[in-house]
């Protein structure tokens with residue numbers, strides 16, 4: 132039987148709080164440090180490793196975390212999720228994003244269909260459509276090939292797919308699978324849509340309207356913006372647009388689109404990159420085979436995440452160390468720092484994934500919780516971040532745990548040797564240096580130049596960022612966030628916190644305001 136209990140009622144959580152703290156600077160110094168870097172490492176897939184040597188944990192802390200993971204029944208809860216229980220209690224929905232990339236457990240039936248079959252069918256329909264576009268069988272009205280794909284969507288209908296596209300753009304160009312350039316319109320700021328439209332040839336562009344609900348104001352506004360532009364160019368908008376939505380949304384049966392592809396209410400926006408939401412744009416941009424490799428990478432990590440042994444389950448381990456840092460050590464934030472330009476928008480995606488999922492103050496039954504839940508997430512690619520906010524990370528008054536990601540090889544492969552090292556070597560040297568600098572610090576009589584150290588980090592290391600490693604990376608973080616939600620006993624799959632602002636904005640637009648809202652409306656000339 133599964134028990135959904137608050138973290139502070141668990142005996143093993145009290146025990147964890149009493150385990151002696153680790154002096155990170157001490158354990159990471161000298162030979163001991165070298166041994167830790169070798170030992171505190173676990174494979175995520177054959178190409179990716181999670182290394183947690185520079186986290187403030189030792190065997191005692193890890194044993195206490197394993198006990199907590201067991202008492203919180205994390206593997207059982209994961210199994211309940213992929214076997215189709217109603218895990219999203221707020222919206223009374225199943226949570227099925229893992230089914231888009233593999234069958235992890237029982238067949239899941241909902242709405243009278245086998246859900247795995249439903250997702251696979253959508254992937255096949257998308258693959259077929261994308262192949263026809265690439266082959267010139269689906270064209271614009273003049274019979275010319277589409278050369279650009281533009282995704283219109285916001286939140287999960289934008290951030291994940293955009294981050295994934297950017298992550299693979301150069302890889303696809305290098306490996307001969309690049310088919311079409313992709314652009315993204317998300318913000319309701321008219322400058323977003325206008326700038327994208329100014330940068331493309333609309334006559335040769337295909338637009339993917341993505342909205343699960345089919346009611347998101349920003350997305351519908353941008354759709355009209357684009358339709359106007361197509362009309363002004365003398366084009367029939369319905370021959371340039373496809374939709375990705377749920378079958379129950381107002382967009383599903385409209386004649387306004389060349390085709391419609393479906394996901395459903397069991398896939399949260401921020402978990403939708405492996406569904407039709409990511410599938411359409413990525414298959415059009417890189418071909419369906421590349422999208423399939425991306426799914427295969429995610430499926431591998433989903434499988435590893437079933438492991439009951441904490442030390443052999445990187446997503447669960449990462450999650451538990453994060454809980455220790457948040458609820459025992461009291462750290463408020465986590466920085467995501469990819470040493471990979473291709474992952475430039477990955478931190479923004481993780482921001483939504485983590486903060487929209489676990490930024491909650493009530494448990495899954497709607498009762499207030501008495502402990503901190505999700506941390507603040509932010510990040511930028513290294514080495515750019517080093518010349519920006521790392522000052523606070525090294526010497527500020529808050530300790531911010533760090534999540535580094537690094538690859539041995541670059542994607543494009545073009546490089547130069549300057550002062551005896553390549554740029555790729557410089558990049559990797561920097562991430563290694565940062566881990567040790569943060570952990571060990573450096574004492575100096577001048578307090579201003581003193582580094583206290585004791586600043587924890589982990590690193591995910593891969594050979595190269597490929598579609599498969601990207602899928603694995605994505606699933607690692609999705610599963611980490613899911614496990615943390617289980618430990619905190621929150622529902623990680625709804626987002627009521629975004630509603631109030633939407634309601635008030637509607638009131639402003641309808642001029643139904645008073646008090647402070649009225650004055651702000653006047654100040655902004657609405």
Ligand SMILES: O=P(O)(O)OC[C@H]1O[C@](O)(CO)[C@@H](O)[C@@H]1O
Nearest residue numbers: 286287288342343344347400629
């Ligand atoms: O795909 P939709 O329904 O347009 O929603 C877009 C985004 O809006 C939200 O519901 C909240 O603003 C996100 O969770 C979601 O990713």
